[in-house]
Each structure stands twice: as C-alpha cells, then as structure tokens.
Amino acid sequence: MMDLLIPEKVHDESRQGEPLMLEQTPEKYNGRKLYIESYGCAMNFSDSEIVASILLDKGFETTKDFTNADVIFINTCSIRENAEVRVRNRLKEFKVAKSNNPGMIVGVLGCMAERLKAKFLEEEKLVDVVVGPDAYRDLPNLIDQVDSGQKAVNVLLSREETYADISPVRLNSNGINAFVSIMRGCDNMCSFCVVPFTRGRERSRDPQSIIKECTDLFGQGYREVTLLGQNVDSYKWKPEVEGESISIAEIKGTNFAQLLAMVAAISPELRVRFSTSHPKDITDEVLHTIAEHDNICKYIHLPVQSGNSRILELMNRTYDREWYINRIDAIRRIIPGCAISTDVITGFCSETDEEHQETVSMMDYVQYDFAYMFMYSERPGTLAAKRYADDIPDAVKSARLTEIVAKQQQHSHLRMQAQLGKVQKVLIEGFSKKSKNDYAGRSDQNAMVVFPVKEGYKPGMYAYVLAERCTSATLMGRII
Template identity: 35%
Template sequence: MNRVYIKTYGCQMNERDSEQVASSLRDRGYSIVDNEHDADVVLLNTCSVRDQAEQKAIGKAGYLKKRKVENPNFLLGVMGCMAQNRGSELIDRLPDLDLVVGTQKFHRVPDHLDNLIQSMNGQGPRPSSIVDLAEEAGSQNTIRDHIGKQGQVSAYVSIMQGCNMNCAFCIVPKTRGRERARPIEEIVDEVTGLAESGVKEVTLLGQIVTSYGRRDFPVVGGKSPFVQLLEKINDIRGIERIRFTSPHPRGFKQDLVEAYRDLPKLCEYVHLPLQAGCNKTLRAMNRPYTKERYLEIVESLRKVVPHMYFSTDIIVGFPGETEEDFDESAKFFEEIGYDMAYVFKYSIRTGTPAEVMPDQIPTEEKERRNQVLLDILHKSSLKRNESLLGTTQQVLVEGPAKKGDKFTGKTRGFRTAIFDADERLIGQLVDLKVDRATVSSLYGDIELAGVER
C-alpha cells in the first residue's frame, strides 16, 4: 500500500508542489511510481485557471474510481487549486474520493495517507473521506524539498505563495490565498543545496513573483526584496542561470530593469503577462496598467538588453471585448513581437466578477480570435529564430531529446535547441552554432574544443 502516483495539471507552481509532496512521501517511506497502474494511491494535483483544466481532472478522477470496484483498498485523492476551489462539493460529485487537500495543506498529505492506510488495516475507524482545506500560517515555508533526481540540471524554487491582485477573470486569489513570502535566507540555503547537487539553473516561482516580500521585508539601497533575492542567488557558486515566473508588469521598477543589466546570471528572457492590448479591456479586467505603460516597460528592458526575449499571457474573448477592441489588442500584440505566448480563450470562473459581466463572447468568435493571435505569434517566433541563423548561442544541455538520438537544451533566451552530443555534456554550458531554425526550435552543432561530441 505504499506505491504513490502523482499526476499534475497546470502551471510550474503545481509541478513544484507535486515535487514537494513526492519528497515528503518518500521521507515517510512511500514509493513514488511513474505509472498509475502500478500505484496503490493516485493523487491528482489540479488546476483551476480554466474550466477545461478542472473538467480534465474531474474526468480523470471519475475514471480512476472504477479501480475501487476491483480493489477496495485503492486510494484516490485530489489536491491543489481545484480542491481548494470546489471543496466538499467534490465529495458530493465524486463520493469515492478518499482525500481532498487544499493549497496550504500539501505538507499534511503524508499524515492523511498514513491515517487512511492504518484505518484500512484495522488500526482505527476508517473515515469516509478526509477534506483538509483550511488556511495554515507558514505553509509557504513547507515547499522547500526536492526529490534530487540524478543528473538534474534545472529546478523550480517556490519563493512565495498567494496573490493580492483582484483581476476580474482570475480565481487564483481564492485558491491560493493572500501573498505570503519565505525568508530570503531560507531560499538562499535551498538554492545553495541545489547547486551543490549539480543544479545549474533555477526558476523562482510565485503567483506574482515580483511582489515577493514587499510587505514583509524592507527596501534596501533602493532595491526591492525581490531584487535583493536575485542578487544573493546570483552570488551562489555553481548556479549559472536564474529565471523567474510569473511576474506582474507593475513589478518592473527601475531596480528590476537594471538587474538585467547588472546580474550576469539573470537570463535575458522575460515572461511579462499582457492579458489584453486594449486599455478598455484592461480596465474591465481590473489590470492596473495601460498598454502605454506596458510598452514603456518593454522598451526599458530592451534598452538595457537590446536582444531581450519576451513571452506573455493574453486572453481573447473577455466579456465585452468588441471586434474593434480585439483588433487593437492584436495590433499591439504584433507590435511587441513576442518570442512565445500563452494565448487563452476566456473561460468563466465561478465567483469572479467577470462571470456576471454582460456581453459574453460566443465560443466560435473566441476560437477565431485565438487563431489570429497564434498566426501572429507564429510569424514573430519564426522571425526571431531565423535571426539566430549563423550565430553562436550558449546552451545548457538538459538531456536526450524526446525523439531520435539527439540531445536538447535551452538557450539563455529560453529557445529550445536540438543537437548531437554525448551524455557527458548533460548539465554543461556549451556553444551551439545555429544552422537551422523552425518556429519552436534551433538546430546546429556544438562548438567544444578538444571534446568529441
């Protein structure tokens, strides 16, 4: 009864939370398996950003409950954002669920599984199900352990939890709670340990990562707590690259812009959520900036790093978005020239202001607008990649590619590279001479003097 399979839906935050649960379970004596069919316990770590994500998880749970007919001791749990959002309603819809755990209770999963298994073994009364959704002070500090896979090159590091924004479309403040930051020293210790284990690249995570510590820690020398943290991580021996996600445009004050100029390990790649390129739509979304301010941020970053890479989040079909509004947004999207983007069709989230807004957009129109932006993105991404033909790009070798006998890695600009290499180079920084480019990938030969590929 100790084999656990964890399936993760959604963002990097969810991936990091799942890794923490896996690490905690291993410390308790559980075995983490890679196949749900080999597991005695299946845990679904869920997402609530869009309805489709919730429906996928609910469908998966409905499918898995059939195993209880064959094996009454099989345990099924739902964790994370959907658990927090829907709560006990999930038990009403899926009465065979054994465990529902919210976003501030991941560290309690081993205790809950222990109790369920002991009760099945006759060591106590068996609860019909366990639902644990309460807030818990200090829960942000429990996401700190890593599985430590052999040859791990990069790692996610959670630096805060929660969100204090009130975007009209977003359920995250409900599912993740208010902003709560981890101490700088604890994060530095975690990253130092990762570096000592061979990790070369870290990605700092937070719902609004640039808001890190703004209510908890002082500004020092004109630098925000987030920039202070970046500086300390930049000084850690063994760490070669730093990334972060997801920020908010209002977090890009001059100190953060200058960090891209001054910190050599901070990669010249910015994920800068736009959501809409029309001021009318931005106001309806309750986003506290204009497209003009957003463009100022982009230009300030390109001033310190002319070849800066940009990705974004953008929503099409927000309630009340007219065709003229969308055309304005699409024009701005094209003007920025993103290298990558997550284009979302607006999805109603129960309990958000946008749910009851008039002039909801038909599905067919959202599909059309979605495709318009994808076509623009295709052109801008291909243009950027083709501009790299003949150049030499630094690549961090991650491991074998999914297909063929090639290897893969990322450039500092977060472009995927495919090339011939050897396992000895995993975790190494190499120079790649780019000789072919597609929309999504760069291809070429590594230039490594004295070492056979």
C-alpha cells in the same frame, strides 16, 4: 487564467498528467505506494515535490503504475474549464482502479480542490480526500482518517505557510533544472482569475531558505533554477523581530531584485530563471539586475492579457496599454536582445472587434518570442463571473484566437530567424526527442536548441552552439 505559466516548457503540455517519480527509491518503511499526477502551472509541479517529501518521510515510495498504488493524488488546476474537465475524466479512471482495489485512497490536491472543496466528497463520489495548497503538512493525518473509514478534507488557507523548511523531493528530475518556490498566493484580484481564492493571500519566503535551497541544488549538480511565484516582482520579505537590535538593511527587507542578485551570486555556473512577472510591478531595478548578471537569463514572461485599456480595466489588471508599452520599451533599452513572452486572452466580456485588433497591434509592436493564448473561460466565483456577462460567442472567440495564434507563429519564426548566425550559450539538458545523435537544451533567451552530440560534452554542461537553421520553435546548429 493566472499569470504563472512558464514558457518552453516548465508549463509543458507533454507533461500534463505525467506521473511524478522520485530520483531514487527511498528506504522502505511501511512500503505504501504513492502515485502523483500534476496538471497546470509550474507551481503545481513544485507543490507535488513538497507533497512527495512529506510522504516520503512517512515511508511512502512512488510507483509509475497507478493501478498498483495504495494512494493516488492528482494535483489540479482551476485555471480553465478544460483543465477541470480533464481532471474529472482522469478521476473516473482512478475510480475504476479503486473498484478493483477497495483499499486504494484517491485524493485531489491543489487549486481545484480548494475551489470545489467538499463537493468532490459529497456529490462526485470520486475521491476520499481533498487537500488545498496550504494544507499539505496535514496529509499524513488525512490519510489516517481515510484509513479509519472516514472521508477527509482540509482546504484551510494560510497567511503564513511557505513550506520553507521542507526540502522538496525532485520529481521526474533530469538533475539539471529545478523549480524553487519563493512565494505563495496572490494579492492581485484580476477579475478573470481564481488564484487569489484557491491559493490565498500573498506571502514571501525567507530569502536565506531560498539561497540555501539553491546552493544545495548547485552542490548536487543542478545548473539551472527557476524561481517561482504568482507575481515574483512583488516578492518582499521582512524579518519579524521583537525587542532586538536590527540593521537598517534588515528593516527594509529583501525585494525581488535583491533576491535575484543573491541567487546569481551562488555561482556563475548556476543559471537563474524566474516566472512570472506582472507589468504593474516589474521595476527598472529588476531589469538592471538581470542586465548586470551574465547567469540571469535574458528572458522575461510578461503577460499582457489584452492590448486594449478598457478591457484591461475590466480585467482589473491595474495597468493600461501605455504602461505596458513603457515596460516593454524599458526591457528593450536596459536588456538588449532580451526575449519576451506573454499570455493573451481573447473574447473577454464585451470585447469588440476593434479592441481585439488592439491586442493584435500590441503583438505586432512587441513581437513576442513565445505566447500562451486562450479563449476566455468564465470561472465560477471570480469577479468577472459576478459582474460581467460572458457575451462573446464561442465562434467569435475561436476566430480571434485563430488570428492571434497565426500572428504569434509568424513572430516566433521571425525571432528565431534573428538568432541565425549567432552563437548561443546552451545548457545541455539531454538528448533530442527525435534522435540520440543530437543533444537539446535552452539558450539564454529560452529558445530550444538542437545540435549533434560531440565527444567531451554531456548533459549538465554548457555548450556554445552556432545557430544555422530554425523552425518557429527550435534552433538547430553545431558546437563551435
């Protein structure tokens, strides 16, 4: 499990495997058709936009029907075993399509490609090309290799690659919300996580390129950006300058709090979100920056993983229960009303019933607005797989998961009920899934809000909505 899980719902189960489409059909050059599916975290969806941009420059166009594609890419996730199983099953479907179109190229991108490397080519016989997250610039060359009758693989990790100069093609876009990657890789070595091995070392992107991308998006009509990183709080950029005069401010570089303020300053009409924070790194400076800017959303995803200090140490999370509570208390003090979400893993190696109950008590203490909850899934090659026995029976893991899911449903409903009678500033994203008579959008605290369509309002505009009813996941009300 990695921390980059964007709640409600950049990391959206309804989007898993959905083909990614260009906003507009590009000018045709050679007319080859590209089909991309993305699974897992928001970073994968963001990476697919980079891939589309690279191939668009070579004359590709996208298609919604993979059976009509000349090139199929599946952008993969290694976060849990279930994610990999889904990818393998999908690849078998692509293999059938390829049997009807022998010239079709099938490729695997992303974390699963990095983890399994040439195994796909040599053993699985499912794909023609395997490309890791830092090798997307090489895709045209790799496709050329396959065209010449060879299999192709590039899973080299980089200490420098940030794709900062590539303008992502916005895929499946509503023209309102966009992802902006601010960094890549991860230096945290959480014992359960494959990310440091599949995405490489942490490196931050030049802040000026981030500001330019966000400014361009705002100019195109986008009204919300989500800044992405495995651990955004560790964002740190310093210029490489040799033999030139440089200011003290430049020497110190730019940290995440400063970057947040820079993005927020683009326009008060541009809403800013981010994910994911790490409890060991989130600072009071970041919290004060959020509090000081109305357009930085009052919502923080702060993965706890476990409420027990011994388990946190085994997970190599580098904080304990007391530290996490300290950060929660700081959020509540500095940003009153801030929504908080989390990730929880049940049944980690050697976890006792008493230690599990400490996770339950942590949930009671925080009362998270949302949570992503999972049973521990051992990932080959991780520190946990090498050091610890996966010794909790699946039945016990499942029972613990059921308990915390029920607990979270209770808390989510309570947090929603606390918003009733309050006015929510909502960015209208489009029609409700259930009715064209209702609009839907998210509040500052990231809650989904549904309300009747009103003349004079349209997607991309802000509306002030009085929350009158709720479920555990949605507020319902009317524009005032």
